[in-house]
């Protein structure tokens with residue numbers, strides 16, 4: 001497998017280990033903030049309005065229905081900081097730094113309730129900066145829909161065969177990326193699915209990914 005001209009990465013259980021969203025903490029933080037409280041219902045209503053399985057639901061879209069635009073953007077960051085319980089995966093920072101030092105562009109592609117702008121903000125604050133984030137909440141398409149992979153390729157201005165996609169989900173990441181023509185790297189230690197799956201590389205963790213990337217052949221000229 002030749003070295004990639006760019007790398008796309010999943011966020012949940014790939015860049016960050018995640019636990020379920022604490023919607024109560026997010027609601028409490030919103031009503032405790034004097035910038036937002038005058039515009040909002042009580043914390044019980046704010047907690048109940050956040051779906052358990054968000055699908056295409058968007059935190060920013062929800063907040064825009066209650067707050068002026070500039071406040072909605074600020075409130076989305078507060079919801080992330082108060083409600084999200086994610087910690088960087090071991091080795092993720094070093095892997096991103098290694099790709100950056102080799103001038104390999106990196107984008108994140110996530111099925112998420114948060115906007116790409118919010119993700120870029122919180123990732124930069126945690127020394128996990130990427131060049132861009134393609135968020136399902138912004139796009140209205142979720143992995144494995146090829147549309148979300150095409151959106152990321154459009155940001156890169158690269159053909160899919162020059163790009164690796166690193167993610168933990170066989171269905172959303174490996175199958176989705178393969179169907180869009182990217183080269184999937186399955187991340188993590190979980191077993192393979194029982195049914196046939198597309199050809200892919202496997203990296204059990206970020207140090208293994210870096211070793212695999214460094215062992216790849218010369219980058220193609222196109």
Ligand SMILES: [Mg+2]
Nearest residue numbers: 010012013168
């Ligand atoms: Mg994931």
